[in-house]
Amino acid sequence: MLDEVERWLAHRSWSADDRPLDLLLAAKRAAGQWGTISVVLPALNEEATVGAIVAAIRRDLMTPEVPLVDELVVVDSASDDRTAQVAAQAGARVVRRDAILPRLPAVAGKGEVLWRSLLVTSGEIVCFIDADLREFDTRFVSGIVGPLLTDPAIGLVKAMYDRPLETGGEVVAAGGGRVTELVARPLLNLHWPRLAGFVQPLGGEYAARRSLLEQLPFPVGYGVELGMLVDALDLVGLDAMAQVDVGERHHRHQDGQALGRMAATIYHTAQHRLSRGHLVRPRLTQFDRVSEEGFVPRTHSVDTQERPPMLEIGEYVARRAA
């Protein structure tokens, strides 16, 4: 590991316990406008889990005694279940992805909704939390916004955690984060070794200053986390980035082929940054055994579209100037 990363781990890697809530609330008061916090949950068919996450954040972090979070928004990613109703009943403001910036028709993908969320939130600190988490602890939020409240030099904070691989509520292996371990961590270590200190580079729980996020392109799919780490490193440097240990994360796990498609788009996101030019062919062929036919190839396109920095969107600039 690079000496720079060793040093980074010593002074940019914390526990959520290092910043108790009373310290955060005092820092938030002192920060004024710069301490405003928006929590965003991207949600595609998360009716089973989104309500408990919303309720926990409202219960713990949006009360007169603990007014840490200023707004809580669920961006509904064209769900076809009751995600929007469940989230609204739990107390979130729900915004439909397709209602945001309709002049640019939305495309499928997690990064698409995170990018659009910047247009419908106002906090100077934006905190992203996946909506498929179970046994959610609001330390995930307070832990990662903490350094942004207490240290002006920090621009982006990732959560780190254990992530058991579970099926039906039973732990089947210690090593969740399959795409992290098989694709993202090797890619980062080989090509961006300064990012090798991030324990959960693909984790979906992270917070950043709006002033940083609005300068970054957003890969529209699952490449958004890797792309954001690489682009933030280029723009603000490693010392403006940090990570906080928030314990253990339980979430729904996708099947192997879905993770294969995720891996392909993450690889494309990395390759796009490596050569900013020559792109691999964005297609992925996978195989299913079909009774008498044997293995049948099924080819998927790999999403490659990226949205520009929000500062290049006139509506966003006008809203911020208002």
Ligand SMILES: O=c1ccn([C@@H]2O[C@H](COP(=O)(O)OP(=O)(O)O)[C@@H](O)[C@H]2O)c(=O)[nH]1
């Ligand atoms: O097109 C998409 C894909 C995912 N998500 C949300 O993004 C988060 C992370 O997605 P997912 O759980 O599928 O990723 P994983 O954790 O399995 O890698 C979840 O809240 C999803 O509902 C979304 O809003 N739109």
Ligand SMILES: O=C(O)[C@@H](COP(=O)(O)O)O[C@H]1O[C@H](CO)[C@@H](O)[C@H](O)[C@H]1O
């Ligand atoms: O880290 C990973 O390997 C993947 C899959 O996790 P699991 O193997 O299902 O625990 O999950 C993450 O990757 C996505 C792409 O960056 C993020 O969007 C998810 O929030 C994150 O859970």
